[in-house]
Amino acid sequence: MSGLGAAAATRLAADGIDVITWDLAPGASFTVDVTDASAVSAAATQVGQIDILVNSAGIVGPNGPLWEIPLDGFSRTFEVNVMGTFNTCQAFVPGMIERGWGRIVNLASIAGKDGNPYMSPYSASKAAVIALTKSLGKELATTGVLANAIAPAVIETPMNAATSPEALAHITSLIPMKRTGQASEVAELIAWLASDRVSFSTGAVYDISGGRATY
Template sequence: MTKTAVITGSMSGLGAAAATRLAEDGVKVIRFDLAPGSDVVVDVSDSAAVDAAAADVGPIDILINCAGIVGPNKPLWEVADAEWDKVFAVNVRGTFNMARAFIPGMRDKGWGRIVNFASMAGKDGNPNLSAYSASKAAVIAMTKSLGKELATSGILVNVIAPAVIETPMNDTTAPEVLAHITSLIPMKRVGRAEEVAELVAWLASDKVSFSTGAVYDISGGRATY
């Protein structure tokens, strides 16, 4: 039976790579994004809009939460309330809204895979990216909790923590910040979106069966714990 996946932030970067890779496995992919051309245009931070979109789509098997923003590149004490709130609205509340909307259908089926996207910043903290780092730490903690809540349901929930990956999202990252976080990678290069997509494909499949609430680093050796 063909499985159906919803992927947020799927018109570019890691989301687009994941969509392409899952389609290669015969998965029906529904792209959620704010960008024109997506299957469903939706702001993931808007819970009412997400609930309406989920009702239209119906039950799914796989949820990949890729939508995210970097936010301000500045010291914490210079970050405005609105800047902080916007990062958390997309990165944290967006992940929460999507999971809450689609989990009931997965529970009814007794099978599901949820893959959230965090970042090495959520484990190590990156200078001048306090809002982003804190939001990704929240996604990691949310995944750990949700994995335990659903552990006997047939739904597995895991989170990927990439180091810096060559994607359009990093085009807005300050050059000095990008240089710093790249210098932390022992392999001395940034990652490629298609490399991350391979990990997504495994976590979204039947091949993963005894892992939930786990953090999967893909960092070129940067991860230390």
């Protein structure tokens, strides 16, 4: 566990929430590949009922001009960022509906709105997460289960070690506050969206971008 997932787990635990983490990296409660629907279903059965689902697993994917992006790199980015979110929602949403309460927070990106140059796989996958969340939020609107997305600008996390220095410099230069965000800042927004303090918002996208967002 690292980056936004680890920060969210720490922040939610501070609110007294019993946090269960899934990851392929050491230190998680369960070792689960979220791109594997069967593995997700089996792990969900083992975990049992949950009230809050935070989908933060993600990869940057390959950097470069779209016409030079390898097909397997493009596909892998969608498998993790989109299918991972889809698989966990499929596994846990029915139980939330049955109990009449739930909070789903999907990690998208400002790249899903703006489209970062030389990051077409990542940008397109995060746009898909935004659209998925909007659809899901409407489908759940009368159930007591809320689904919202967060669209951060560049945040200081280990994931950005995979971003080329040129791409990282460009997307950081777009932030009017002239700095990258901190994982703890995003975790605060996740904690709010995962709580009873949110009651009339679903299918929404919350920007946390240091002023970069333009719509």
